[in-house]
Amino acid sequence: MVYLALAVVCSLAIGVIFKLARRVGIDRLGLLTVNYFVAMLLALGIGPDVALDGRASDISLLITVGLVNGVLFVVGFGLYAAAIDRVGLALSAATMRIAVLIPFVASWVIWNELPTTLQLPGMVVAVGAFGLMALPPADPNRRTVAKHPAAMLALLFFVAGITDTTLKVYDEHLADFASRSTYLFVAFAGAFVSGVCYLIGSRRRLLSALSIRTLAGGLALGLLNYGSVEFFLQALAELPGTLVFPVNHVAVLVGGTLLGVLIWKEMLSRSNWLGLALACLALVLLTW
Template sequence: MLNLALSVLCSSLIFVIFKMFDVFKVQTLYAIITNYVVACMVGMLLYDGNIDFKEIASKSWFLGAMALGVFFILVFNLMARASQVAGVSVASVATKMSLVMPVIFGVIFYRETLSIFQIIGILLALVAVYLASMKEKSIGLSKKTLLLPLLVFLGSGIIDICMKYFQENHLDAKEVAIFSSMVFGFAALTGFVFIGIKAVKQPLKTNFKNIMGGIVLGVPNYFSIFFLIRALQNEGFDSAAIFTLNNVAIVMLSTLLGILIFKEKLSLKNWGGIALAIVSIMLVALF
């Protein structure tokens, strides 16, 4: 449970840091790419072994880490675009509701069993995430804006499923650090290719705030993935329970941090979502 709690804490800090980007006028794209470089370096420093790239490239998970790195950047850009077109609330709900995909995956492909209380808890968690993410204005989607949130939903769910797959079939405990490092490394390389193409039309300017923002973001970003994979290796909980607890707890903690740090105000629906989240966590964890 400690690994899960640390993953939740790191993931929640990411939302706080993104909020701070607005305050200090940090350009998100460049900070994100810097953050991936930092996260990759943190993983290499933590790896308990010799870093032999030829040996790493021969690992069964290497190509998967490469694909995941590219996918990280793509999903991030989809989230940004969805926020612009459909609204932040819609993008947030689409991201967090994706927890249903790894839950179903674990039950179908790994024959994980859930008690009736856990099933009720997971269903309540979906409602809780939706209510906690809603703003005062109702969420409305036209046919034109429906595709982006759907792609965010699918992309976030696929990332979680891949994490579960590699943890289950390809990773041992000692390789978690270097696997996470490689995922972030390939995400950084993809980002550099992207801004390199962009630089052909518009020359890039080094900005100290963007670099510092990326450094601050990179450390919790790395550990959010590192501790999540470690939590998935805990045989005391099924992956369905882990993903449910992780996503719902992130919603709760990030919401509370928003209230405490940024004085954000919550609607009755938001408070209802937090209350349901607490109930769902108790049902999933205790039964």
């Protein structure tokens, strides 16, 4: 259970860093770029099993999928940070978690992995939960995190879900000849290069990315980012997936809500609270 607890803590800490970064004026793109550079080095240095054993076509597919995954990493984390600014940590973290619905549907439609009896109602509950979380408060004069932009949450939902689906592509078509650390290195390298390309277009942002605060924040974020993946996989190695998946998703969702409400005083409507409760139920049903 120690690895599972560490995975949850790392995931929650990522949201906290995004929340604090805006308050201290750290450039978000620079933060993400440094983060992925650190994660790329960790993937290269920690994994002793970095090896490729496949045909040229397989290697091309690995590079293509990995780079696409890397771009999605940047876009997804950027949207996550923006959503935290706009609607708060609670709803943003919940949206990221409930996006597990997309790889579930993809596994069903593309890879013929039939859902269980509990997963079918879980999909329906997940859709309802997202709809409630995206609803604006009934009273526009009530103090809230912001006017809840459903479009931003929907975009975050789809990008997060598609990102998880690309990981499924690796598992189904690439894992036999490319190690996990190899794939993560390619994905993190793609994310880093994407960030650098954006930074080059703005001298001010490029200089900001080289500031001590941005470098320190990016280092911390990179360690947490890689740690969340590594600890989660370690937890799966020692505990059954029927325990790891629901506990991880629900713990991050509940933890993000508590942090947002108790520390940053985020105000949620009754519909949002109901959506969060349904999201917890949906995650248990989907991953049981």
